[in-house]
Amino acid sequence: MATNGKLNRKLRMALVGGGQGSFIGRVHATAAVLDNRAALVAGALSSDPAKAKASAPDYDIPADRAYGSVTELIAAEKALPADKRIDFVTVATPNHTHFPIAKAALEGGFNVVCDKPMTLDLKQAEELLELVKKSGCVFAVTHNYTGYPLVRQARQMILEGELGEIQAVRSNYIQGWLRSRLEAEGQKQAAWRTDPGKSGAAGCFGDIATHAYNLARFMTGLIPAEISCNLKIFEPGRQLDDYGHAVIRFQNGALGTVTASQISHGRENDLFIEVDGTKGALSWRQEEPNVMIVRRNGHPHAMYTRDPNAPHMNDAGRAACRLPSGHPEAFFEAFANIYRGAYDDIVKRATGEAFSATETVYPNVADGVDGMHFIQQCVASSQQNGAWLSLKHPAARR
Ligand code: NAI
Numbered sequence: 093m094a095t096n097g098k099l100n101r102k103l104r105m106a107l108v109g110g111g112q113g114s115f116i117g118r119v120h121a122t123a124a125v126l127d128n129r130a131a132l133v134a135g136a137l138s139s140d141p142a143k144a145k146a147s148a149p150d151y152d153i154p155a156d157r158a159y160g161s162v163t164e165l166i167a168a169e170k171a172l173p174a175d176k177r178i179d180f181v182t183v184a185t186p187n188h189t190h191f192p193i194a195k196a197a198l199e200g201g202f203n204v205v206c207d208k209p210m211t212l213d214l215k216q217a218e219e220l221l222e223l224v225k226k227s228g229c230v231f232a233v234t235h236n237y238t239g240y241p242l243v244r245q246a247r248q249m250i251l252e253g254e255l256g257e258i259q260a261v262r263s264n265y266i267q268g269w270l271r272s273r274l275e276a277e278g279q280k281q282a283a284w285r286t287d288p289g290k291s292g293a294a295g296c297f298g299d300i301a302t303h304a305y306n307l308a309r310f311m312t313g314l315i316p317a318e319i320s321c322n323l324k325i326f327e328p329g330r331q332l333d334d335y336g337h338a339v340i341r342f343q344n345g346a347l348g349t350v351t352a353s354q355i356s357h358g359r360e361n362d363l364f365i366e367v368d369g370t371k372g373a374l375s376w377r378q379e380e381p382n383v384m385i386v387r388r389n390g391h392p393h394a395m396y397t398r399d400p401n402a403p404h405m406n407d408a409g410r411a412a413c414r415l416p417s418g419h420p421e422a423f424f425e426a427f428a429n430i431y432r433g434a435y436d437d438i439v440k441r442a443t444g445e446a447f448s449a450t451e452t453v454y455p456n457v458a459d460g461v462d463g464m465h466f467i468q469q470c471v472a473s474s475q476q477n478g479a480w481l482s483l484k485h486p487a488a489r490r
Contacts, residue, residue: 096129096435098443103130103435104177106169106202108162108193109184111138111147115281116207117184120234121151123427124182124205126414129435133157134178136165139185162193166200179438180230183207186284187292191216194231198223203230203438205431209302209467210460212292217457217464221487224449224457230441232434235306235455235463237363239429241398241421242384244453245409246367246374247311249386252406255369258312261348263304266362270296270334270354273327286332293471295332297323300363301352301470302463305338306455307365308350309462314342316483321470326355338470340483382420408453430454450489462488 094100105124110117117137124130134157138144141160148158159165169178180203183193191211197204198220210233211217224231237243250258274282284290285299292298309316318341323333334355340348353359363378376384382398399417400410412429415421433454440447450458465485473481 096439099439102128103179103438104133105130106134106136106157106165106178106181107132107151107153107184108136108165108181109138109186110135110151111140111143112150113280114138114184117182119424119427120182120184120205120207123424124431126424126428127432127435130179130431134165134169135159136162139189162196166196166202169202170200179203179442180205180434186290187298188212188284188290191220194220195223198227198229198231201227201229203434203441205232205234205434206460207234208306208460209292209298209463210457211464214461214464214468217461218487221457221461228441230434230437230447231449231457231460232430232452233455233457233460233463234427234430235303235310235459236423236427236430237303237307237378238310238455239412239426240376240378240381241400241405241409241412241426242376242381242396243307243311243426244412244429245396245406246376246384247313248406248408249374250311250367250369251313254372255367255374255386256371257344258314258367258369259346260368261308261312261314261346261365262351263308263348263365264351264362265300265304266352266356266359266364267300267354268356268359270327270330271357273329276329286330288331291332292467294323294336294467295325295330296334296352296354297321297336297338297470298332298467300354301336301338301350302467304350304352304363304365305340305466306459306463307363308340308348309459310455311365312346312367314344314346314348316348316488317341317343318480319466319469319473319483320478320480321473322478323470323474333474336470336474338473341480343484381422381426450487456489458487458489461485
């Protein structure tokens with residue numbers, strides 16, 4: 093089969109962020125090419141122009157497309173002939189820079205894959221939504237946990253009613269790496285995440301509770317109605333929350349909780365979700381992502397393994413697998429599934445086929461708006477001593 097079907101070529105990617113010493117840019121660069129459907133050809137890899145250029149050989153980006161800034165990248169790529177020009181820009185920079193970078197890319201006509209939280213505040217997110225609609229570009233947000241095969245399996249099982257009516261969801265994201273004030277010791281990733289000017293109105297809740305909330309929404313399809321939240325700063329001297337709980341009332345009467353921590357000793361990346369329905373319950377943990385437990389009173393607990401050849405796997409779960417069972421798939425593959433979905437739409441756009449900007453298997457700009465609304469309402473509720481506030485944003489999808 094030709095690469096990218098009708099398009100019959102690889103997509104061309106530009107990476108923003110991912111310079112030497114950074115974290116998630118390298119994950120994007122790896123996941124984006126996992127299926128051999130794209131090549132990384134250009135980048136503005138760092139906020140420091142010299143470091144941006146010095147980092148390019150690490151990715152085999154040629155010197156003439158290793159740009160010193162995003163402004164340079166967009167201008168130069170727009171000027172290239174269509175058969176050379178990039179198809180999409182990946183934004184893997186700290187939160188406060190997502191909006192200007194994504195906006196410049198969209199205005200240049202380029203599709204975007206943006207990391208989370210989508211922007212610094214809700215207003216910027218709403219503006220991006222409008223820009224996506226106006227530009228007709230594809231926009232994916234890397235809430236990568238929705239890309240795990242058993243998460244997609246769970247979503248389909250729930251939407252098809254296998255667990256009955258969903259009445260409760262508990263989504264927790266527990267880490268311990270900010271137990272001490274790493275930001276005061278110059279640790280780069282800690283420094284911007286605890287700075288309100290760079291992280292946004294929330295710390296831990298912007299960084300990881302958004303993932304937990306997005307996962308709960310994706311897996312259950314439940315529509316939120318109201319939220320009550322308590323955020324805490326436990327490390328003295330820190331400016332943003334490092335712990336918090338939110339309670340969510342959903343429109344169908346279900347109750348949800350989102351707990352996020354960055355101060356729990358020994359906890360690494362414990363994103364853990366449990367869903368209770370009238371006919372059954374399930375639980376899934378990202379540190380053991382190839383296993384999901386389904387429980388029904390009076391029956392032995394069922395352990396679902398990620399096995400694309402097993403009759404227990406549904407279409408959505410199977411479609412998200414690359415390897416046979418027993419060969420663990422994890423972070424990179426799930427990340428690559430976000431890219432895979434976005435590529436299908438980028439190819440459609442490039443070949444003149446219709447696609448939806450907001451009804452997608454991968455998280456899109458509307459999910460980004462939903463995440464920013466969640467952060468805003470959590471902070472506002474916490475400031476009002478846990479007051480119940482509305483949570484349904486008009487743009488957020490089902
Ligand atoms: P980092 O601090 O390790 O790296 C950020 C990189 O962006 C650095 O190379 C920096 O020089 C560069 N940069 C900053 N401003 C820039 C600009 N204007 N132009 C070009 N490059 C610029 O940060 P990290 O941990 O990689 O996080 C980046 C983003 O990814 C954040 O929004 C974060 O929330 C998100 N993230 C998402 C994860 C996920 O699982 N989806 C996991 C980790 C981070």
